[in-house]
Amino acid sequence: MSAPIFDTISFIGVGLIGGSMARDIKAAGLARHLVGYARRQETRDEIEALGLVDQVASELADAVREADLVVLCVPVGAMGQVAADMAPHLKPGAIITDVGSVKRQVLVDLRQSLSAANPIVGGHPLAGTEHSGPSAALTGLFRQRWCVLTPEADTSILALEKVRALWEAMGSNVEVMDADHHDKVLAITSHLPHLIAYCIVHTATGLEAQTQEEVIKFSASGFRDFTRIAASDPVMWRDIFLNNKDAVLEMLQRFSEDLTALQRSIRYGEGESLQQVFTETRAVRRSIQDAGQAGTFDAREPEAMPLSLLAPYASD
């Protein structure tokens, strides 16, 4: 057991991420008391049954009243309302953090109702599984995964360091950066890939019935991996796109220009330019392998390339 970093930590939302944090924090004794809030009785019963926290609250006010750290684990678009509802009930000095995929808009939304007495340290753990809800919570989910922290300019170093210590104690590699920069990097590494996956699956649903059937039948040839992504939570992703609009639109514009150029090369049979682009992209893969980010470090991430995405024949 480590020395506790916080007395009381309250989770607003105790699903995959909140629940996994609670498991690790409890196991390592990183807080003396854990409170969990969920809107629905059914969810609260589940949290209770799993013993994820010490106290399950049905009212937001009760959930945050004693908190030294509040962890917001709700969709990005719901953060502002939650902050408004809980603001009057917070202790002065209670630190507010979150686990959302968009950081600038969340900081803005939270600050709108929170008093200056409550420091905000935005957070974004790059971790997850395909499941959701309290029963999806796992021990060790954040081990050797990045967690990006985005404090406000006037956040105290003490508040930042306490949140950092919590994530490091759960095994994460912490990176502190500006919220705008986070949003730009995630727009290309995560948000745009998701949008594209949603889009290609959407395009397939527009095909005539017989082709659609065969798309499903032969989905193993690549499409299937996109359908997995495109089965992600619609509300969560709606919120991400609406709240990281500028960065996503900027990356989308660049992507569309590049795609149009590739389209043109295909139309006019410009094999050399295609080959050049496809050769350059290999270097990026090598950089990622050199950076140790190719998936070898973490057994929870299947290292094997999805076979279905691969070339179906070989050359000599």
Next chain:
Amino acid sequence: MSAPIFDTISFIGVGLIGGSMARDIKAAGLARHLVGYARRQETRDEIEALGLVDQVASELADAVREADLVVLCVPVGAMGQVAADMAPHLKPGAIITDVGSVKRQVLVDLRQSLSAANPIVGGHPLAGTEHSGPSAALTGLFRQRWCVLTPEADTSILALEKVRALWEAMGSNVEVMDADHHDKVLAITSHLPHLIAYCIVHTATGLEAQTQEEVIKFSASGFRDFTRIAASDPVMWRDIFLNNKDAVLEMLQRFSEDLTALQRSIRYGEGESLQQVFTETRAVRRSIQDAGQAGTFDAREPEAMPLSLLAPYASD
């Protein structure tokens, strides 16, 4: 050991696919004699050392002279030239098949030099791994995977059934379809996903240096999976796009229209239409699961969703 289906089978190209076929055919006794051709001495030495075939040929003429079945395992764009070079040396009645990802253009290219005495049965096994070359050859690579066969209209039933029997003996589920239809289905299930992956990685390489570094550092959040795909063989994929131009351009056009619509919804904050699209795409995933194509049937395909592509937080 089964009864041999062919006396002599010749592989033009003995890499991942040709080599894996050779392993299974040998193990099950599906042919009496296996010949392998490779252009380069180094590759021939490797094939020899691995014992993939009974005879390694350095001349195309020698490789195909006794063949009852020739399996072309070269990039799609090289098929026509190989056919022209081997045509004068084929036995009448020798069946020609291939393993390329594009079927119509390959049929056209092959028929241009092959005599009517040589039936063509186009083939496309939907299987692979991230490796290539003779040493990548695996036993059982095609087990429980689809293999699409695209005969010509005047291909004899006997020729088709012999090639079908070969794939079924290797454990594949065989589907016979028209070459154009294959190309259309694969354009959306495989070719377009690859083009998009190449494109997004290409777009990232255009970002300013610091962002690029962080794209690599935080690639675990989704981008990494695209870099895997975008590290696929450039020549092979150049050939696929150039040889399935019409179907790829058609799907690309539809995709671009849909992407533009999503872009517009993001710009104007139309949350409901985004959510509707993202909800519809879930149904496709369910269809794939219902069709038993979600990856559970084959241990070689990691069932777990790439964690990095998933939502990094939960809601209550």
